[in-house]
Structure formats: C-alpha cells, structure tokens
Amino acid sequence: MIDVAVIGAGPGGLSAAVSALQRNKSVTIFGRSIDSGLLFSAKEVDNYLGMPNMTGEDMLNAFFSHAINKGAEFKECRVSQILSMGDYFMINAENEFFEAKTIILALGVNKSRTIKGEEELIGKGVSYCATCDGMLYRNKDVFVVGETTEGEAEANYLASIGCNVSYIPLYKDLIHIDDKVNIIRGKAKSVLGNEYVEGIVVNGEEKQCNAVFFAKKTMPVASLMFGLETENNSIKVDRNMCTNITGVYACGDCTGAPFQVSKAVGEGLVAALSAAKYIEDNQK
Numbered sequence: 317m318i319d320v321a322v323i324g325a326g327p328g329g330l331s332a333a334v335s336a337l338q339r340n341k342s343v344t345i346f347g348r349s350i351d352s353g354l355l356f357s358a359k360e361v362d363n364y365l366g367m368p369n370m371t372g373e374d375m376l377n378a379f380f381s382h383a384i385n386k387g388a389e390f391k392e393c394r395v396s397q398i399l400s401m402g403d404y405f406m407i408n409a410e411n412e413f414f415e416a417k418t419i420i421l422a423l424g425v426n427k428s429r430t431i432k433g434e435e436e437l438i439g440k441g442v443s444y445c446a447t448c449d450g451m452l453y454r455n456k457d458v459f460v461v462g463e464t465t466e467g468e469a470e471a472n473y474l475a476s477i478g479c480n481v482s483y484i485p486l487y488k489d490l491i492h493i494d495d496k497v498n499i500i501r502g503k504a505k506s507v508l509g510n511e512y513v514e515g516i517v518v519n520g521e522e523k524q525c526n527a528v529f530f531a532k533k534t535m536p537v538a539s540l541m542f543g544l545e546t547e548n549n550s551i552k553v554d555r556n557m558c559t560n561i562t563g564v565y566a567c568g569d570c571t572g573a574p575f576q577v578s579k580a581v582g583e584g585l586v587a588a589l590s591a592a593k594y595i596e597d598n599q600k
C-alpha cells in the first residue's frame with residue numbers, strides 16, 4: 317500500500333512528494349502530463365526565491381526531476397474517484413485501482429464549468445466515472461458529454477455493458493466510437509430532474525435519460541471525493557492542510573488564493589508533514 321498518494325503533479329504536489337519522501341514515506345504522484353500543468357505555460361517566473369528569470373517549463377521540470385530522483389513514482393493519468401475505505405483509500409486512476417494510507421490533493425485551480433442541474437444531481441444520475449457507476453444504468457438511456465477524447469472510452473464502455481448511449485463530443489475529431497453509440501453534435505445546456513436525472517437539454521431540445529456522464533479535463537472536487545468540504549469553490553483546509561476527511565490533505569491553488577508557486581510549495585510541505593505524522597501516529 318502507498319503511504320502518501322499525491323493527486324496532481326504541479327508545484328504543490330511535487331513539493332508534497334519531496335517532503336513526504338524526506339520523512340521516509342513511499343509516494344506515488346498521480347497526475348496528468350507535466351506539460352499540461354498551469355506553470356508550464358508561464359514564459360517567465362521572477363518571484364520564486366532563489367530561482368529568478370526562470371521559464372515555467374524549466375521550473376516545473378526541475379521540481380519534477382527532484383521528486384522523481386528522490387524516489388517518487390509517477391503515474392500519468394486522470395484520477396476520477398477516491399473512495400474512503402475506513403482506514404485507507406482507494407484511488408481510481410483510469411480504471412486501475414490503487415490503495416493508499418493518506419491522500420494529498422494538489423489539483424490546481426478548479427477550472428471546471430458546470431451546466432445547470434449538474435452539481436445538484438451528482439450521485440443522483442450525474443457521474444464522472446463510467447466504471448464506478450455504469451452498471452446502475454444497464455439497459456437504460458444514458459448520455460455522455462465528452463470535453464476530451466477520454467469521453468469516447470467512457471461511452472464505449474457504457475455501450476459494452478448494455479446501456480443505450482448517446483455521445484455529445486465537445487471537440488471536433490472523433491478517434492474511436494463504438495457503432496452502438498448514437499452521436500449527437502451540439503451543446504448540452506442543462507441536466508433535468510429533481511430527485512434523480514430525468515433528462516438533458518441538447519440543442520434546445522429535451523431528451524429523456526436516466527444518467528449523464530461527463531468526461532472533463534478537471535472535475536468538480538465534490539465528485540472526486542464524496543463528502544469533501546469546499547468553500548468558494550476551493551477545498552477547505554486548516555493550518556495543517558487537513559481537510560474535513562481524516563487522512564486527506566490539500567495544498568496549492570486548489571485551497572484558494574493567492575495562486576502562486578511559493579504558496580503551493582509551502583502548503584505542499586505542510587500537507588506532507590501532516591500526512592507523515594498521521595501515518596506515524598497510526599502505527600503506534
């Protein structure tokens with residue numbers, strides 16, 4: 317079992333990884349490719365102590381090499397769900413499952429846009445993980461809204477288990493979509509339903525369905541981890557970077573402003589020390 321699972325390979329997550337390794341903990345970083353990180357696109361970062369006039373790319377590469385050379389494992393993936401299993405956690409990383417004693421969320425700023433009805437119906441027919449929830453909708457009508465090509469795998473999987481799938485790609489070129497999937501070009505405006513999902517509005521037309529799956533670049537944190545408390549769209553933490561869930565910590569932009577490298581790196585250190593202490597206290 318992994319001691320510390322870090323979700324997100326930006327400055328916050330990489331700092332947390334280095335500090336947890338320094339405390340002799342095993343670390344796996346789950347993250348999208350390094351060049352997808354926010355910092356990668358910065359032409360010049362001139363306010364990080366001791367590293368003036370750096371490009372964001374050079375800085376991120378330096379942070380990444382440090383973490384890897386120190387012994388962190390890197391798993392390039394999108395994490396779709398983290399489940400609390402009592403005294404450990406289960407991470408779903410593109411349908412590969414990993415167990416960890418503690419979690420550090422270093423997800424960056426939450427850029428996820430939602431449509432009307434989406435957040436209200438999370439867990440009531442709105443889902444971000446076909447493998448997690450697909451079986452509930454066997455032989456039923458489901459829609460998949462694909463912000464990225466990852467939506468195709470979700471749609472194909474749902475069709476393979478017997479769902480009647482309609483797929484709305486929000487990008488131009490499809491890569492591989494199963495013949496059984498009905499493709500609809502257009503815009504999803506809102507999810508309909510009170511207690512449960514009853515339909516979706518596409519191109520101004522109401523269509524009945526039992527579930528809507530979203531494949532997004534970033535997901536609302538509420539769907540990543542059930543019960544995680546947020547405030548103004550940021551993960552709520554105390555001074556030790558503890559979230560409201562025991563064993564789960566957060567750092568960097570995902571905990572709120574200021575959105576700066578130094579703040580992410582500092583919070584990463586604190587989160588890692590808190591995670592290490594939690595593991596050590598539980599071993600006594």
Ligand SMILES: Cc1cc2nc3c(=O)[nH]c(=O)nc-3n(C[C@H](O)[C@H](O)[C@H](O)COP(=O)(O)OP(=O)(O)OC[C@H]3O[C@@H](n4cnc5c(N)ncnc54)[C@H](O)[C@@H]3O)c2cc1C
Nearest residue numbers: 324326327328347348355358395423424568569575576577
């Ligand atoms: C153009 C630009 C210029 C900037 N200039 C400066 C500057 O000069 N000085 C400064 O201090 N700051 C600057 N910043 C801000 C700085 O980049 C951020 O504050 C910093 O990157 C925050 O680090 P982080 O680790 O919290 O988040 P991020 O760097 O955003 O990293 C989060 C990572 O988590 C990944 N992730 C999210 N969800 C998941 C998931 N479910 N599964 C897997 N991976 C996931 C994301 O893909 C991303 O790679 C700039 C930002 C931009 C865009």
